[in-house]
Amino acid sequence: MSFGNTKVHKNPLEEMPRPLYNDFVKVLNIQSTSSNEKLMWFYIKTWLDSHGISNYTDAAGNIIATKGELSEGEYYPCVCSHMDTVHSFVDDYKLYFFIDEDGNHVLFAKDGEKKTGIGGDDKCGVYSCLYFLTIFDKLKVVFFTQEESGLVGSNKINLSVFDNCGYIIQLDRWGAHDFICKNSSHNLVSDEYLETINEVLRTYNYEPAIGLITDSVNLFSRNVGISCVNVSCGYYEHHTNSEKIDVNEFYNSLKFTKEVIETLGNKKYAHSRPVYNTKSTYNSYSKYNRHYWEDSYDYDSRSFVKKPEPKVPAIPKKNNEPVEKVHLMYTWIIRGADWVKIDEILTKLDIAWNDFYKISMSAPEATNI
Numbered sequence: 001m002s003f004g005n006t007k008v009h010k011n012p013l014e015e016m017p018r019p020l021y022n023d024f025v026k027v028l029n030i031q032s033t034s035s036n037e038k039l040m041w042f043y044i045k046t047w048l049d050s051h052g053i054s055n056y057t058d059a060a061g062n063i064i065a066t067k068g069e070l071s072e073g074e075y076y077p078c079v080c081s082h083m084d085t086v087h088s089f090v091d092d093y094k095l096y097f098f099i100d101e102d103g104n105h106v107l108f109a110k111d112g113e114k115k116t117g118i119g120g121d122d123k124c125g126v127y128s129c130l131y132f133l134t135i136f137d138k139l140k141v142v143f144f145t146q147e148e149s150g151l152v153g154s155n156k157i158n159l160s161v162f163d164n165c166g167y168i169i170q171l172d173r174w175g176a177h178d179f180i181c182k183n184s185s186h187n188l189v190s191d192e193y194l195e196t197i198n199e200v201l202r203t204y205n206y207e208p209a210i211g212l213i214t215d216s217v218n219l220f221s222r223n224v225g226i227s228c229v230n231v232s233c234g235y236y237e238h239h240t241n242s243e244k245i246d247v248n249e250f251y252n253s254l255k256f257t258k259e260v261i262e263t264l265g266n267k268k269y270a271h272s273r274p275v276y277n278t279k280s281t282y283n284s285y286s287k288y289n290r291h292y293w294e295d296s297y298d299y300d301s302r303s304f305v306k307k308p309e310p311k312v313p314a315i316p317k318k319n320n321e322p323v324e325k326v327h328l329m330y331t332w333i334i335r336g337a338d339w340v341k342i343d344e345i346l347t348k349l350d351i352a353w354n355d356f357y358k359i360s361m362s363a364p365e366a367t368n369i
Contacts, residue, residue, distance in 0.1 A: 081125025120235030
């Protein structure tokens with residue numbers, strides 16, 4: 001999460017390789033909102049299982065994945081993202097692209113003839129987490145729930161999850177050049193951390209910057225005890241129907257973050273926030289304030305209206321082909337707002353998770369305008 005901006009500077013960059021672009025489009029085709037992240041959860045969970053990556057979902061709905069075994073004295077690099085967007089589900093969601101004046105590939109979305117948010121905030125982060133799991137042998141990844149509803153997942157996660165992590169990186173910032181390593185009060189990373197990656201920052205034209213709250217910054221504020229950053233990843237005008245993603249800039253952010261992780265390695269970069277004696281004024285209504293809160297913070301679920309539990313859909317009596325069953329499942333998921341009876345429904349419809357993944361993720365490519 002961060003407040004919106006538009007692209008104002010030319011920034012011609014290398015094109016994203018086609019196999020990576022195709023996988024990125026699959027993630028972008030998934031609709032997800034704070035009250036209903038089921039489709040994104042399904043996609044991530046099934047992707048992790050199909051790639052043999054150890055993972056579990058905690059009580060808050062966060063997915064925690066770990067790849068590789070650490071040697072003595074090593075720590076995992078940790079990359080995180082959030083599964084929700086601010087955008088509501090629409091009935092005719094389709095992706096489009098154009099080539100801008102830089103020659104960069106720019107993606108956006110429409111609902112029929114109307115523009116709608118593509119959800120780069122934070123589908124860019126979701127894809128980056130999956131991508132880094134394919135290229136690093138030792139990595140921990142966390143997909144947070146309901147960041148846009150008040151940092152619910154990163155408030156509720158047990159900080160012991162990060163005991164074996166050396167630092168935390170999130171790609172959840174508009175633009176192409178910001179390396180958020182400071183908030184309004186203090187630095188989010190150690191001096192050693194910045195000195196170690198100084199050359200990488202210059203190579204990719206990233207600059208240390210001050211930013212607002214997101215999950216990685218929230219973890220630092222909860223005193224996770226290690227360096228935490230947020231990285232620009234090419235989306236613009238987010239939280240609006242005009243949201244767009246410069247794919248070339250996004251690919252540059254992947255290359256940059258890859259080199260940052262390679263440079264930092266499996267070392268721990270300890271860094272703690274100053275301890276304040278005052279109680280935080282954070283609450284579920286003030287989504288974007290800059291205060292710090294205690295680990296005992298209890299999310300006030302009363303601020304969100306609980307919707308009735310949807311009924312289990314009936315199995316179609318005719319045309320009972322896999323695609324038809326998956327369409328029924330998809331319809332139920334996007335219309336229901338509660339995490340209920342998912343395994344029961346999959347079993348009743350006789351849909352294996354891998355089949356659901358393969359059929360529902362045969363996503364159409366973006367259309368050139």
